[in-house]
Structures are given as C-alpha cells and as structure tokens.
Amino acid sequence: MAFETMVSEPEGASSRQLVECVPNFSEGQRPDVMDAIQSAAAEVAGARVLDRHADAVHNRMVLTIAGTPGPVAEAVFRATARAATLINLDTHRGVHPRIGATDVIPFVPLGATSMQVCMELAVRVGRRIAAELDIPVYLYGEAARREGRRRLPDIRRGEYEHLKSALPRDPRLAPDFGPTHVGTAGATAVGARRPLIAYNVTLATSDLGVAKAIARGIRESNGGLPAVQARGFRTADPKIVQVSMNLLDTRRTPMSLVFERIRTDAAQRGVAVLESELVGLVPSEALVDVARQALQFGRLDAEAVLETRLLEQALE
Amino acid sequence: MAFETMVSEPEGASSRQLVECVPNFSEGQRPDVMDAIQSAAAEVAGARVLDRHADAVHNRMVLTIAGTPGPVAEAVFRATARAATLINLDTHRGVHPRIGATDVIPFVPLGATSMQVCMELAVRVGRRIAAELDIPVYLYGEAARREGRRRLPDIRRGEYEHLKSALPRDPRLAPDFGPTHVGTAGATAVGARRPLIAYNVTLATSDLGVAKAIARGIRESNGGLPAVQARGFRTADPKIVQVSMNLLDTRRTPMSLVFERIRTDAAQRGVAVLESELVGLVPSEALVDVARQALQFGRLDAEAVLETRLLEQALE
Numbered sequence: 001m002a003f004e005t006m007v008s009e010p011e012g013a014s015s016r017q018l019v020e021c022v023p024n025f026s027e028g029q030r031p032d033v034m035d036a037i038q039s040a041a042a043e044v045a046g047a048r049v050l051d052r053h054a055d056a057v058h059n060r061m062v063l064t065i066a067g068t069p070g071p072v073a074e075a076v077f078r079a080t081a082r083a084a085t086l087i088n089l090d091t092h093r094g095v096h097p098r099i100g101a102t103d104v105i106p107f108v109p110l111g112a113t114s115m116q117v118c119m120e121l122a123v124r125v126g127r128r129i130a131a132e133l134d135i136p137v138y139l140y141g142e143a144a145r146r147e148g149r150r151r152l153p154d155i156r157r158g159e160y161e162h163l164k165s166a167l168p169r170d171p172r173l174a175p176d177f178g179p180t181h182v183g184t185a186g187a188t189a190v191g192a193r194r195p196l197i198a199y200n201v202t203l204a205t206s207d208l209g210v211a212k213a214i215a216r217g218i219r220e221s222n223g224g225l226p227a228v229q230a231r232g233f234r235t236a237d238p239k240i241v242q243v244s245m246n247l248l249d250t251r252r253t254p255m256s257l258v259f260e261r262i263r264t265d266a267a268q269r270g271v272a273v274l275e276s277e278l279v280g281l282v283p284s285e286a287l288v289d290v291a292r293q294a295l296q297f298g299r300l301d302a303e304a305v306l307e308t309r310l311l312e313q314a315l316e
Numbered sequence: 317m318a319f320e321t322m323v324s325e326p327e328g329a330s331s332r333q334l335v336e337c338v339p340n341f342s343e344g345q346r347p348d349v350m351d352a353i354q355s356a357a358a359e360v361a362g363a364r365v366l367d368r369h370a371d372a373v374h375n376r377m378v379l380t381i382a383g384t385p386g387p388v389a390e391a392v393f394r395a396t397a398r399a400a401t402l403i404n405l406d407t408h409r410g411v412h413p414r415i416g417a418t419d420v421i422p423f424v425p426l427g428a429t430s431m432q433v434c435m436e437l438a439v440r441v442g443r444r445i446a447a448e449l450d451i452p453v454y455l456y457g458e459a460a461r462r463e464g465r466r467r468l469p470d471i472r473r474g475e476y477e478h479l480k481s482a483l484p485r486d487p488r489l490a491p492d493f494g495p496t497h498v499g500t501a502g503a504t505a506v507g508a509r510r511p512l513i514a515y516n517v518t519l520a521t522s523d524l525g526v527a528k529a530i531a532r533g534i535r536e537s538n539g540g541l542p543a544v545q546a547r548g549f550r551t552a553d554p555k556i557v558q559v560s561m562n563l564l565d566t567r568r569t570p571m572s573l574v575f576e577r578i579r580t581d582a583a584q585r586g587v588a589v590l591e592s593e594l595v596g597l598v599p600s601e602a603l604v605d606v607a608r609q610a611l612q613f614g615r616l617d618a619e620a621v622l623e624t625r626l627l628e629q630a631l632e
Contacts, residue, residue, distance in 0.1 A: 020626070050629035066626055110623060195622055259611045275614040281622040287603040294610035295575045298591040306511055306597040307426060307624040310336070310382055313366035314630040 016312045017117050018110040020195075021065045021076050024103045025083050026092050026186075028054040028061050033086045038063060040082035046071030048315055059094025060103070066110065067315045069117055073125050076105055077132075084133050084185035089160045097156045099163055100186030102129075104152060106141065107192045111312060112285065112302040118192035119143045126190040130178030133185070136167065137177040141191035145176055152189060160186045197247040197286055198279035199255060201262045202240050204272045208232060211241035214265045218243075218258070225261065226252040240274060250286040256293040284308050332628045333433050334426040336511075337381045337392050340419045341399050342408050342502075344370040344377050349402045354379060356398035362387030364631055375410025376419070382426065383631045385433055389441050392421055393448075400449050400501035405476045413472045415479055416502030418445075420468060422457065423508045427624040428601065428617040434508035435459045442506040446494030449501070452483065453493040457507035461492055468505060476502045513563040513602055514595035515571060517578045518556050520588045524548060527557035530581045534559075534574070541577065542568040556590060566602040572609040600624050 027033045034054055041063060042049045051064035065075050080102040087101035105125065107118035122143035130137045144150040158166070160182065167173045168181050175187065203211055211232030216222055219230040227249035233242050243262055247255065255276075263273045285302040292300050302308050343349045350370055357379060358365045367380035381391050396418040403417035421441065423434035438459035446453045460466045474482070476498065483489045484497050491503065519527055527548030532538055535546040543565035549558050559578055563571065571592075579589045601618040608616050618624050 048630055050626055064626075064629075066630065110626070255607070255611060273612065276611040276616075277614060278616060278620050280620075281625055282620055283622045284600055284603070284624075287600070287607050287621065290610055291571070291603050291606040294606055295571060295592040296589065298593060300592075300594060302623075304594055304596075304598055305603065305621075305623065306599045307618075307621065307627050308600075309597055310366055310380075310426070311623050311627040311630060313380075314364055314382065314627060 016111075016316070017069055017113045018066070018308075018312050018315065019069050019072050019113060019118055019121065020108040020110050021072050021105065022062055022108065023065070023076050023079060023105045024098075025061045025063070025079070025087065026059065026089065026094065026098045026101050026103055027083070027087050028059040028094065029056050034061050036086060037061070037079050037083050041065055041075040041079040044071050044075040044078060046316070047075035049075070055096075057094070058096040059092060060096050060098070066311075069121055072107075073121050077125055077128055080105070080129055080135075080188065081133055084135065084183075088184040089164075089182075089186040090184055092160075097153075097159050098186070099156055099160050100135065100182075100188045102185075102188045104140075104189040105191070107143075108195055109192075110283070110302075111305075111308040115142055115192060115194065122190045122192045126177050126188075129188055129190065130175070134183065135178055135185055136163075136175035136180070136182060136187040138187065138189045139176045139191060140189045141193040143190065143192045149176075155189050163187055194249045194251070195281070195283040195286075197250060197255070197282055198245070199247050199258065200242045200244045200277040200279065201259060202235065202242045202274040202277065203266055204239070204274050205241055206239050207271075208234055208241050210266065210269050210271050211243050213269075214262055215243050215245075217265060218245075218261055225258060228253055228258060242277075247286075250283075250289055254289040254293065255286055256290050332427075332632070333385055333429045334382070334624075334628050334631065335385050335388050335429060335434055335437065336424040336426050337388050337421065338378055338424065339381070339392050339395060339421045340414075341377045341379070341395070341403070342375065342405065342410065342414045342417050342419050343399070343403050344375045344410065345372050350377050352402060353377070353395050353398050357381055357391040357395040360387050360391040360394060362632070363391035365391070371412075373410070374412040375408060376412050376414070382627075385437055388423075389437050393441055393444055396421070396445055396451075396504065397449055400451065400499075404500040405480075405498075405502040406500055408476075413469075413475050414502070415472055415476050416451065416498075416504045418501075418504045420456075420505040421507070423459075424511055425508075426599070426618075427621075427628060428619040431458055431508060431510065438506045438508045442493050442504075445504055445506065446491070450499065451494055451501055452479070452491035452496070452498060452503040454503060454505045455492045455507060456505045457509040459506065459508045465492075471505050479503055510565045510567070511597070511599040511602075513566060513571070513598055514561070515563050515574065516558045516560045516593040516595065517575060518551065518558045518590040518593065519578075519582055520555070520590050521557055522555050523587075524550055524557050526582065526585050526587050527559050529585075530578055531559050531561075533581060534561075534577055541574065544569050544574060558593075563602075566599075566605055570605040570609065571602055572606050 215230035531546035
C-alpha cells in the first residue's frame with residue numbers, strides 16, 4: 001500500500017548508484033573562463049552542477065557535480081577538456097598549491113553507493129584524460145596504485161613548475177596514465193575518497209593537555225583509530241577544550257566508536273565529555289551507522305533515508 | 317577553505333525550505349489521464365515530479381513532488397485543476413475510499429524545514445482550489461482547524477457519494493473553504509504531516525502476549541507515547557515476536573525514546589530486545605535526532621546532512 005494515509009513515500013527500485021564529484025580548477029578570477037568550464041559540465045544530461053565555489057586569492061574554483069556515474073564522468077571529462085584549452089599554468093598564480101588546469105578530480109560515493117564504483121570511475125576518467133587530452137594523470141586517494149600517492153600533498157610537491165622540469169627525467173614522477181611531460185594544462189590528480197567529516201568533541205576542563213593527550217592516543221598516525229586525524233585545541237571558553245578531528249572513513253571507524261573512545265579516555269582522566277559538534281556536513285551513511293549502533297538495527301543503509309532516495313530520483 | 321583536500325562539500329546559504337507533496341488522484345487505470353495530470357505538475361519550473369505510483373485496483377495514483385514551497389504549491393494546484401476536468405467521481409470505481417478527483421494533498425517538510433511552512437502551504441493551496449476550481453476543501457492533519465478533521469478516515473467517511481447528497485444540508489460537513497455542494501470532481505482534503513516512519517522492534521520470546529502488552533503500554537491511544545501507533549505481532553520465526561509501530565512525529569517522540577522504552581518494558585518482563593527494523597524510508601531528521609541523543613550533539617539538524625543539502629541544490 002502506498003496511498004495516503006499508508007506509507008506514501010516513493011517506492012520502486014533501490015540501490016541506484018549516486019556519486020558526487022568535486023573537481024578543482026586553477027581559475028578563480030576570470031568569470032568567462034569559469035562560466036565556460038561550468039557550462040561544459042552542465043551540458044551533460046543526467047549530471048547536475050549543484051554548486052560552484054571560487055576564490056580569487058587561491059585563483060581556484062570548485063564545482064560540485066552529482067548524478068549517476070556515467071553522466072558525472074562525462075561531465076567532468078568535458079570540463080577538464082575545456083579547462084585545458086582556457087587555463088595556462090605558465091601564467092597561473094595563486095596561493096593554493098596546484099599541478100594542473102584541472103588540478104584534482106575526487107569522486108565521492110553518495111547514499112549507499114560503494115567506494116568501488118568511485119575507484120573504477122577514477123580509473124576510467126583518468127585513462128580518458130590521458131588518452132584524449134595528452135595530460136599526465138596521477139591516481140590518488142582510494143584509487144591510488146602507489147602508496148606514496150594516496151595523499152594529495154605528496155602528489156603536489158613542487159607543483160606544476162617542478163613537474164614541468166623534472167617529469168621527463170625522473171622516473172619516480174611517472175604518471176599512472178599519460179605522457180611523461182606536461183603542456184600548459186599541467187597534470188591532474190584523479191581519485192576517490194569518502195566524504196570527510198569534521199567532528200569535534202568538547203571536554204569540561206581547562207587543561208589543554210587532556211585534549212592533546214586524547215588526540216594523540218586516537219589518531220591513526222600514532223597507531224590509533226583508522227582513518228582518524230585528531231588534534232587538541234583550546235576553545236573560546238577557557239573552561240572547555242576540544243578534540244578536533246577529521247574522520248576520513250566512517251566505515252572503518254564510525255562516529256559512535258570515536259565518541260565512546262573519547263568518553264572513556266576522558267573519564268579515565270576524570271574529565272567529562274560536554275558535547276559533539278560537526279563542522280560542515282555529514283553524509284547520511286555516517287548517521288545511519290550511529291542509528292544502527294544505538295538502536296540495534298539489523299539491516300539499515302543510506303538507501304533507507306528519505307532525502308537520499310529523493311536525491312537519487314532528482315538526479316535521474 | 318573549500319578546496320580539496322580541505323572540506324570540499326558545498327558551502328553557502330543554508331535553511332532553504334524544502335517540501336514534499338504526495339497528492340493522491342482518483343485515477344489508476346487510464347494512462348492518458350494519468351499522464352495529463354502528471355504533465356500539469358511537471359511543467360512548473362522549480363518543482364520536480366520525482367515519482368508516480370499507480371494501482372488499477374485502487375484506481376488511484378500518487379505523485380511525489382518535491383522542491384521549494386512556491387513551485388510545489390503551483391505544481392499541485394495545476395495537477396488538481398487538470399484532474400478536475402478529467403475525472404468524474406460519478407463513474408469512478410475503486411477499492412480505496414475517496415472523496416474527490418484529487419482526493420488528498422499532504423504537504424511534508426523535508427530536511428530541516430518546519431511544519432509551519434507546510435501548514436501555511438495547505439491553507440494557501442486549499443483556499444485557491446476552493447476559489448478557482450469551486451471545490452470544497454477540508455483541512456486535515458497538522459493543518460486541521462477542527463479536531464474531528466485531523467484524521468483522513470473521519471473526513472472520508474461515506475466518501476464522495478455521501479458528500480454529494482449530505483453536504484448541502486448537513487452543516488457539520490461544511491468545508492473549511494469552498495462551496496457546500498460537490499461537482500463531479502468531488503472534494504479535496506489538503507493538509508500537512510510529518511513523514512511517517514514504519515518502525516518495528518523484535519523481541520526474543522515466543523510469547524505474543526509480551527509484544528501485545530508492550531504495544532498497549534506505549535501507544536498514544538492508550539495514553540502512552542505521543543504520535544505513536546503500536547501493535548504486537550508474531551513473526552515468521554516462532555521464537556520471535558515484534559512490536560510494530562507507526563511513528564507519526566519523531567519530533568514529539570524520537571526513535572531513541574521509543575527504543576529505550578521498549579527495551580525497558582521488555583527487560584521488566586525478562587525479555588531481551590533483538591533488533592530494530594525499518595519498513596520503508598526514514599527522514600534524515602529522525603536519524604539526526606538519534607545521533608543527537610547518542611553522541612550528545614549540542615546543535616545538529618537535518619541541514620547538516622550532505623544528501624539533504626545536495627537535494628536542496630538539485631531542486632533549486
């Protein structure tokens with residue numbers, strides 16, 4: 001029954017694959033160039049350019065594109081092709097590190113879509129950029145094929161200028177796809193990652209040392225929780241400190257586990273947890289994880305979230 | 317900073333108002349009529365027809381329309397106007413009770429949109445249907461102005477046929493807007509409600525009496541939890557019974573509270589809770605409520621959910 005007053009939400013096929021792509025372009029000043037790149041992406045049916053964020057000081061623009069995998073891949077490829085003709089890295093200046101006209105292309109799974117889908121997209125789009133645009137492509141993040149290329153800062157070291165001189169002669173810089181030289185469009189990092197969650201927990205103490213010690217204990221780089229970056233900070237209130245975190249993959253370390261661990265660690269130091277805070281957005285999947293844990297859901301995934309299902313339908 | 321590898325989700329203005337409308341039309345057999353009604357809604361820019369569900373036996377169709385309030389109101393009005401010219405209740409037959417060509421128009425808040433927005437939409441659209449289409453309109457649900465009109469079954473009692481004969485002479489049937497007589501398009505119920513959550517909790521016992529007793533204790537009609545309907549059922553497994561619920565407003569009674577109450581009630585009877593189950597979809601706001609409770613979030617609303625924000629942008 002799907003009629004009022006029964007359950008009246010949309011039924012029908014589930015598990016549509018939905019991805020977000022947030023390509024970064026090295027142009028944040030010339031509106032005509034930004035418009036042209038955006039238009040190239042927007043002309044693909046089935047992909048939607050949902051947001052554009054530009055910064056003149058960074059001289060950089062980010063598009064948020066969402067939809068099903070095929071159209072999103074086509075849209076970002078067309079935008080990359082357009083950017084390659086309109087942006088010249090030899091004359092580009094901005095405070096943000098960059099290696100190319102299209103600097104980085106991250107694919108992010110939405111809803112209950114798997115990371116595998118985004119890893120495959122990165123490879124497909126990366127190959128095409130190399131083959132059709134003659135641009136060196138580095139696979140990064142979850143799509144990385146070399147351990148030293150998982151992190152963008154490692155790929156961007158020395159930026160375009162370094163690649164221009166060193167790429168032809170340094171085999172360690174050889175791209176995953178494409179030529180061992182750069183043109184004026186530079187190189188592009190193409191990858192896959194989970195949505196990043198900026199998550200803080202505040203503690204009822206003025207002792208910054210407590211926050212720092214807990215952060216040290218939980219961050220992955222110290223052998224703590226997988227996919228967790230953490231630091232201790234003061235807050236505006238001198239009686240409160242916080243553990244400030246980036247959660248890079250809540251499938252590996254759910255928010256509930258992070259919260260419980262901090263609560264336990266703080267309690268051992270005689271300190272109470274005050275509250276959780278989000279900076280920015282949280283993917284529905286992370287909330288589903290929390291509910292699954294807290295209410296003992298047997299099966300529950302992001303496909304069950306009304307707004308996620310509506311988003312899939314809106315982007316069809 | 318909104319650039320890769322910083323937080324790269326869309327920034328910008330929040331709190332866009334987003335609503336869903338799931339109008340039910342008394343036509344589930346003639347494709348040309350269903351197409352014409354759907355087209356009338358789909359031609360409004362800013363409203364999206366996300367889903368269509370039809371049933372020939374019920375002779376009924378449900379459209380799922382989403383977007384910002386103004387366009388959604390316009391879309392559902394146009395569909396209602398079209399339905400009034402194409403559907404004749406004097407010849408309509410179907411097993412589902414109905415009072416009109418457009419039988420019921422529920423407005424549902426999405427994301428962090430308030431119920432107030434939907435109540436106002438119901439009044440606005442209801443007035444317009446009465447004024448421009450000369451159709452009697454009954455406000456129901458959260459938009460009801462008389463206590464006996466909150467529930468649809470009370471409004472639908474006797475259906476179109478009863479209204480046709482009784483409306484001109486029975487002042488208790490007087491509509492909230494419009495004439496005291498019906499034409500072949502009948503009458504329409506226009507209202508506002510929260511998304512309904514069909515939520516079950518299974519118990520590790522073969523004793524159906526335990527599930528029934530807990531259900532009796534928590535349902536609103538027995539003075540239990542507000543906005544909760546509950547019944548006890550057997551399951552396919554003879555060693556497991558379940559408390560099966562409709563949660564009509566998780567702002568009044570959050571899922572966490574329902575779960576805790578059932579767990580406590582079951583424990584007092586020496587029975588363990590096995591797991592939670594959802595039937596159908598859950599609005600992101602209900603999950604946000606669970607996370608707020610479980611992880612002690614100070615401030616957190618559905619606006620913070622990535623897919624909800626993307627949905628807002630997709631429907632702009």
